[in-house]
Amino acid sequence: MAQRRLSAEDWTGAALAAIADGGLATVAVEPLAARLGATKGSFYWHFTNRDALVEATMQLWERACTDAIIDLVEAAGDPPRKLSLLFTTVLGHARSSRLETNVLAVAEHPLVGPVVQRVTRRRLDYVEQLFTEAGFEAGEARRRALLAYTAYVGQAQLAARLPDLLPADTGGQGAYLDSVLTVLLSPAGG
Numbered sequence: 443m444a445q446r447r448l449s450a451e452d453w454t455g456a457a458l459a460a461i462a463d464g465g466l467a468t469v470a471v472e473p474l475a476a477r478l479g480a481t482k483g484s485f486y487w488h489f490t491n492r493d494a495l496v497e498a499t500m501q502l503w504e505r506a507c508t509d510a511i512i513d514l515v516e517a518a519g520d521p522p523r524k525l526s527l528l529f530t531t532v533l534g535h536a537r538s539s540r541l542e543t544n545v546l547a548v549a550e551h552p553l554v555g556p557v558v559q560r561v562t563r564r565r566l567d568y569v570e571q572l573f574t575e576a577g578f579e580a581g582e583a584r585r586r587a588l589l590a591y592t593a594y595v596g597q598a599q600l601a602a603r604l605p606d607l608l609p610a611d612t613g614g615q616g617a618y619l620d621s622v623l624t625v626l627l628s629p630a631g632g
Contacts, residue, residue, distance in 0.1 A: 448480050450488040450498060457499040458506070462541035466548045469496060493553060500557040503545060507535070508561050512568055521576035522627060528569070529594070529619055536598035537615075543602040546595070566591055573626075582630050590626055 456478050460468040471485050471492060478484075489495045511531055518527045536542055549558040566587050573583035573590075600607050609615045 448484050454499045454502045461544050462539045465544045496553045504561050521572045536601045540602040542598045
């Protein structure tokens with residue numbers, strides 16, 4: 443039986459899954475080759491070294507975990523619906539995967555840090571835009587975006603490290619999300 447030829451995307455997808463499972467340190471050629479049922483030669487066909495794989499994997503993380511989510515949210519309608527969908531989506535990902543926390547854990551890495559900086563700024567800018575569209579003035583929109591983002595990062599950390607502290611049932615998760623959105627969308631000074 444002929445084996446399918448792996449693409450660079452197969453390798454970056456496997457690397458992204460490895461980061462979610464065990465962090466950046468688990469991104470190594472031999473274990474990834476074993477995971478994919480491939481040879482190291484297949485890896486070197488697509489990448490010159492591990493650093494090239496890490497760079498490509500971080501680009502995939504940016505596309506899949508920021509660009510694709512923004513595209514999804516933009517189709518949702520008015521700003522409150524967009525914010526609700528954004529939170530539901532990203533908090534759902536945080537509950538099911540350690541990817542975000544494992545990427546943030548190595549934000550000082552020279553290949554990861556610049557991407558994390560760019561992605562974080564883009565995410566904050568996008569959430570600020572949503573709050574501006576919801577009628578908040580620029581400074582208040584920025585503060586609420588920062589509050590929303592830190593709530594997300596905190597939730598992701600708890601989901602990854604101390605999941606028992608979070609609501610486990612769908613009703614509790616929905617009530618928590620409703621509370622967060624109520625606070626974030628409440629009138630300024632209210």
